[in-house]
Amino acid sequence: MQVSHSKEIANFHIVGINYKKTDAAIRGLFAINPTQYQQLLARAKSDELNDLFVLSTCNRTEVYGFASHPDQLIELLSKETIGERSHLDEIAYIKSGEEAIRHLYQVGTGLDSQILGDYEIIGQIRSAAKFAKSHNSLGGFLERLVNSVSQVSKLIKTETGLSKGTVSVAFATVRMIEKICPDIKHKKIVLVGVGKIGRNTCKNMIEYLGVKEITLINRTLQVAADFAEENGLRYAPYEQLSEELAKADVILVASNAPHPTVLPAHFTTSAPKVVIDLSIPFNVDPAVKELPHVTMVNVDELSKVQDETLQNRLGEVPKALSIIEEHMEEFLYWHKMRKHAVVLKAVKDKLQEIHTREILQQKNGDHYNLEDIELVSSRIIQKMINLMAGKVRKEAEKSDQYIAMINDIFETGVNQD
Structure with a gap:
């Protein structure tokens, strides 16, 4: 199409x-x-x-x-x-x-x-x-x-x-873990998926919860290895996913697979586990939530984490909207001027074309002097006037508008009343 x-x-x-x-x-x-x-x-x-x-x-x-x-x-x-x-x-x-x-x-x-x-x-x-x-x-x-x-x-x-x-999914995750696992420092944590959300969540857990018992798993092993080295964490190859999930107390899933990769079959023991799925589409099979020993949370539930600063932040909304309107107006002005710039360049090109043609025509003679240059200049000016006059004649209904605009642009000082 x-x-x-x-x-x-x-x-x-x-x-x-x-x-x-x-x-x-x-x-x-x-x-x-x-x-x-x-x-x-x-x-x-x-x-x-x-x-x-x-x-x-x-x-x-x-x-x-x-x-x-x-x-x-x-x-x-x-x-x-x-x-x-x-x-x-x-x-x-x-x-x-x-x-x-x-x-x-x-x-x-x-x-x-x-x-x-x-x-x-x-x-x-x-x-x-x-x-x-x-x-x-x-x-x-x-x-x-x-x-x-x-x-x-x-x-x-x-x-x-x-x-x-609490102004991000990564930080809301930390708040949720605090609520569900008050003794999180003594728990084994597995993070599946070391993309941006996974990394941010991991950093927040280290900073705010003081945890270091985190194992990273990623389909591209080197990505997990590099992040683990930067933060003093452990990592494991994706092929060991089942084994690592079995040992974990808390599982964070922030992978980007098109289908669920964490399945009920990964939870064969009765050991209690917390599973938080940060992925869209879900990378944890919904059936996992039905397992009696698993507490499961998804991104929509994370947004409901109680936040005592919400009322204060709501009070900042009008100020933020005002800043947006001011800068949006500047952007719209830029866009408007950008369109004008295209027209002005086209006008310049047109005038340059007239100028070049007249100069070349004069140079085709045997010689030229100061009087000839003055003659060329007069011809260029007259051709510009002819272009404008021709448009005014052609668009009779808009002729007054065109003349008023030309009068204003060149600041002639002529009173048209």
Whole structure:
């Protein structure tokens, strides 16, 4: 399907789903992993959609980009995920133009997060945009917008109290472990998946809980080995997953597999275990939750962790919104001036063309002197006037507007009343 669209703000859309209308299981149906992301960008290019990126986290999957109609972005998402298109049509939200731009600012600053003030989301946005750029799918508009959102996120974090308290999934995990396992320092912990969320959760446990009895397991062994060396932890090859899970008291799963990798068969003993699934889609089989000796928690349940700083952070929202509006206005002004710059360059090129043609015509003579140069200059000026006059005559209904604009641009001082 070939499509065409201009880069007007009205053609900038965001389509997606998030925690507000869907639970973690449904979000898993429309989650995008790196392979799917690459395929989606390739499909987008074949449809002439070449300025977009996809944000897929535990709380949301969203496509931001230019299209003649947002349905094209919904189609892209449905083609690369395992969920049904009809289901996506029912639950997806669509925002366009300035509303879509404002939404990205609010997502990037944690105002739209399941945990208010989530400061990890901006890193995920930057990573998503970087991935799209590496595949030549991020244009100047979106790159500038993501940079602006990143700056605003940093500003809100330093100038407001929005990010003070339990403001990330990784930190909420620590709070949940504190509640379930007050003697966590004496427990054996296994972390499956050493991606960004896994690393952040691990660092928080070390810093806030003082635990060091953590074994890292990752499909790429070197990733686990490097992180283990940096933090004085133990690691094990993925092939020993069953053995390590059997020995663990607390299991954190932050892997990125398309299907569950932690199964009921891994829990053959009756030893009590706490399992926390930070993955979307779930990487722990839902049947594990039915085992009597297993306490299981997923990302939606983590967002309900009691947070005594929430009321204080809610009071910071108006200040954060004000900062967003100020910087969004600056971004929109940049976009407007960018369009004008294109027109002004075209005008300059046109004038240069007239100038070059007249100079060459004069040089074709035997010789030229000062009087000839003055003659050439007069001809150039007259041709510019002829261009404007011709347009005014052709567009009779708009002639007054054109003359008023020319009068204003050149500041002639002529009173037209």
